[in-house]
Amino acid sequence: MKGALALLVTLAVLAVSACGEREQTTEFKRGKYQGKPDSPSWSNAPLAYESGKWTQGDRASWEESIKNRQLAQHEHKRIYQ
Amino acid sequence: MARMKFLCDAERCIECNGCVTACKNENEVPWGVNRRRVVTINDGVVGAEKSISVACMHCSDAPCMAVCPVDCFYKTDDGVVLHDKDLCIGCGYCFYACPFGAPQFPQAGAFGLRGKMDKCTFCAGGPEADRSAVEFQKYGRNRLSEGKLPACAEMCSTKALLGGDGDVVADIYRERVLRRGKGSEVWGWGTAYGPGAPGAQPPAAPQGRKS
Numbered sequence: 001m002k003g004a005l006a007l008l009v010t011l012a013v014l015a016v017s018a019c020g021e022r023e024q025t026t027e028f029k030r031g032k033y034q035g036k037p038d039s040p041s042w043s044n045a046p047l048a049y050e051s052g053k054w055t056q057g058d059r060a061s062w063e064e065s066i067k068n069r070q071l072a073q074h075e076h077k078r079i080y081q
Numbered sequence: 082m083a084r085m086k087f088l089c090d091a092e093r094c095i096e097c098n099g100c101v102t103a104c105k106n107e108n109e110v111p112w113g114v115n116r117r118r119v120v121t122i123n124d125g126v127v128g129a130e131k132s133i134s135v136a137c138m139h140c141s142d143a144p145c146m147a148v149c150p151v152d153c154f155y156k157t158d159d160g161v162v163l164h165d166k167d168l169c170i171g172c173g174y175c176f177y178a179c180p181f182g183a184p185q186f187p188q189a190g191a192f193g194l195r196g197k198m199d200k201c202t203f204c205a206g207g208p209e210a211d212r213s214a215v216e217f218q219k220y221g222r223n224r225l226s227e228g229k230l231p232a233c234a235e236m237c238s239t240k241a242l243l244g245g246d247g248d249v250v251a252d253i254y255r256e257r258v259l260r261r262g263k264g265s266e267v268w269g270w271g272t273a274y275g276p277g278a279p280g281a282q283p284p285a286a287p288q289g290r291k292s
Contacts, residue, residue, distance in 0.1 A: 033155040035165025036208040040158050041225040044211050052228035059158075063083050063246070065228050070245035073234065074253040076260070 084141070084160035085203050085225075086247040087234065088254055089134045092261070093241035096121055096132040100233035100242050104136070107204065107232035108221025114185040116201040117233055134233070134242050137162060137183035137201035145175035145184060159225070160247075161203040166219050169197040203244070204231040 042062035046054055052065030071077050096119050104110065104117045117136035123129040139162045146154040146162065153168035154175075175198060176184040187196040206223030209216035216223060224231060234244030243250045 032152060033165075034152045035155065035168045038155070038157065038163065038206075038208040039211055041205065041211070041223075044226040047227050050227075050229075054228065062228070063159075066083065066225075066230070067246060067249055069228065069230055070243075070249045070253075073230075073240050073243050073245070074256070075240060076256065 082159075083246040084248070085139055085205075085245065086160070086250055087134075087136065087138060087203075087231075088243045088250050090241045090243070090254065090257070091131045091133050093239045094119070094132040094134060095239055095241070097238060099236050099238055100134045103232040103236035104201070107224070108202075109217075110199070110221070111187055114187050114199050116183075116185065116199065134237075135181055135183075136233070137179075137203070138181055139201075139203055144178040144180070148174045148178040150174060155208075157205060159205075161205045161225070163202055163205060163207050163220075164198065164200070165208050166197045166199075171195050171197045173198075201231075204229070 040059070042054065042059045043057055045056045046052060046065075052062075052069055054061040054065040098119050101115065101117050101119060105115075108116065110116055117134060119132050119134050121130060121132040123131065139160060141160070143154065143156070143162045145164075146152075146156070149164075150172060151168050151170055153165045154162060155164070156162050171186060173184075173186060173195065176182070176186065183200045184198045185200060186198060188194065189196070202220050204222055204224035206212075206216045206226065207220035209219060211223050211226040222232070229235065231244045234242045243253055
């Protein structure tokens with residue numbers, strides 16, 4: 001009797017074993033970036049040379065620095081001043 | 082808030098491919114992958130030939146982002162469209178969706194094995210530690226984090242290719258078009274060596290002529 005009960009329990013466990021299977025795919029949210037996070041450009045310190053001047057972590061000062069560099073593309077600003 | 086954009090002035094582009102070379106060199110882009118290229122129409126037809134330098138335009142509503150089945154694209158706070166190569170499956174949907182042919186796929190081997198997508202990053206690297214060796218290997222140089230503009234735009238000899246914040250680029254272009262002349266007024270002696278006399282002013286806008 002005990003043997004039959006043990007066999008029944010074993011069969012029942014085997015029957016539902018697949019239900020405990022782990023999810024093998026990554027969680028996916030449609031339309032949402034799934035990759036690694038990136039850090040913004042202004043989170044870096046300026047280089048010692050050939051680089052603009054900005055305060056690390058300050059977006060406004062980085063944008064000002066980039067804007068100054070951009071104006072070098074304008075020959076009227078570069079030559080006639 | 083900066084929105085990074087490229088603008089190529091077809092009146093100035095002389096098809097020198099300096100931008101292409103600068104990009105290849107700065108980012109060490111492999112053979113077969115062209116993040117930037119120069120397209121010429123009416124090639125050889127005198128007076129009708131126009132060239133334009135094309136790469137990823139970092140669209141505000143980017144179709145590559147919309148069609149990517151694994152959502153590996155993202156847009157940075159300054160409007161640059163980038164992607165995570167660790168997530169990319171190289172399916173090529175972004176290539177079909179892009180109106181500029183920006184996404185590139187390295188191909189190698191006898192069976193044309195297609196690798197992960199590679200495209201212009203506006204010299205902003207990718208989702209790895211800024212200025213790291215890993216970032217350079219996967220995505221190329223991160224010039225924006227160094228306070229610099231993309232190498233292609235900075236290298237352009239005639240300044241046909243402008244890069245940076247869209248508002249500033251538009252201002253430069255607008256002012257240039259209003260003052261546009263021909264020959265040495267556009268590029269030449271004055272641009273290379275300066276106005277010649279102290280206090281000289283840029284050439285006046287031509288009257289009664291479309292630029």
